[in-house]
Amino acid sequence: MRLNQIYERYADKVAFFCIYIQEAHPDDGWQLPVNHDDSVLYDQPKTMDQRATVAQACVLHLGLAMPTLLDDMNNSTDVAYSALPERLYVIDSGGRIVYRSDPGPYGFDVSAWEQSIAVSVS
Amino acid sequence: MEWCEYMECSRRLRYRPAAPIARFTLASVCARYKNEAMSEPDFDLIPLMTDLTSGRKFLKDVDAPIVDQITSRLKLRRDQFQALLDNNLERAKKAPAVGDAAPDFDLELVDGKGVRTGDTRQLSACLGKPIALIFGSYT
Numbered sequence: 001m002r003l004n005q006i007y008e009r010y011a012d013k014v015a016f017f018c019i020y021i022q023e024a025h026p027d028d029g030w031q032l033p034v035n036h037d038d039s040v041l042y043d044q045p046k047t048m049d050q051r052a053t054v055a056q057a058c059v060l061h062l063g064l065a066m067p068t069l070l071d072d073m074n075n076s077t078d079v080a081y082s083a084l085p086e087r088l089y090v091i092d093s094g095g096r097i098v099y100r101s102d103p104g105p106y107g108f109d110v111s112a113w114e115q116s117i118a119v120s121v122s
Numbered sequence: 123m124e125w126c127e128y129m130e131c132s133r134r135l136r137y138r139p140a141a142p143i144a145r146f147t148l149a150s151v152c153a154r155y156k157n158e159a160m161s162e163p164d165f166d167l168i169p170l171m172t173d174l175t176s177g178r179k180f181l182k183d184v185d186a187p188i189v190d191q192i193t194s195r196l197k198l199r200r201d202q203f204q205a206l207l208d209n210n211l212e213r214a215k216k217a218p219a220v221g222d223a224a225p226d227f228d229l230e231l232v233d234g235k236g237v238r239t240g241d242t243r244q245l246s247a248c249l250g251k252p253i254a255l256i257f258g259s260y261t
Binding site for chain 1: 214217218222224229235248253258259
């Protein structure tokens with residue numbers, strides 16, 4: 001998985017976090033055929049334990065290597081970063097945003113994200 | 123996020139794979155997702171969808187047959203798709219921009235097996251080196 005490759009390449013110089021946010025396509029919301037095909041069928045979590053259950057399935061199934069954090073049930077961090085459904089950011093060592101992707105999935109440009117990471121450690 | 127991996131593959135193949143090896147890779151990706159909604163012709167729609175969801179183009183400027191193709195694939199009516207795009211753009215306006223201070227967070231960490239730890243990680247406590255963030259969900 002490419003995200004893991006990037007994580008392993010830069011993990012000694014960059015802090016990585018995957019922030020697990022609300023479901024983009026829950027079974028009780030806008031479901032997509034691809035989720036049916038892959039049996040990725042989960043209702044929108046209403047508790048932290050429910051969110052953690054889906055996040056665990058995600059971490060294990062995708063083999064995500066980087067530390068994963070759970071957004072709270074107010075979706076505070078998702079809202080603060082306008083992250084839904086997916087988004088990538090890079091923050092410099094002083095706390096300024098130096099890269100922000102377009103919203104996913106179409107804007108989920110891992111190559112541009114990696115390039116920004118490379119610049120930030122150069 | 124799995125969907126994003128597919129998108130990333132498609133982007134790296136520059137949407138229209140010409141070389142045999144690229145076609146093979148693309149076929150593998152499509153087969154993996156076992157979904158005719160992701161058949162090769164739809165790759166042509168990815169640049170347009172990227173522009174629509176990021177607000178660089180508007181649905182009213184897209185030819186009706188193309189809109190029909192997209193909404194059919196997404197299993198949405200046109201008005202639902204328009205509402206989705208409107209909502210996306212409203213949210214996007216509020217996204218912190220390059221140069222802005224990154225909003226702080228203090229969120230619970232799950233371990234390598236995806237189990238809750240009770241420990242948290244705070245963004246502001248990690249400053250001093252660059253921070254790379256991925257936001258997403260399983261679905």
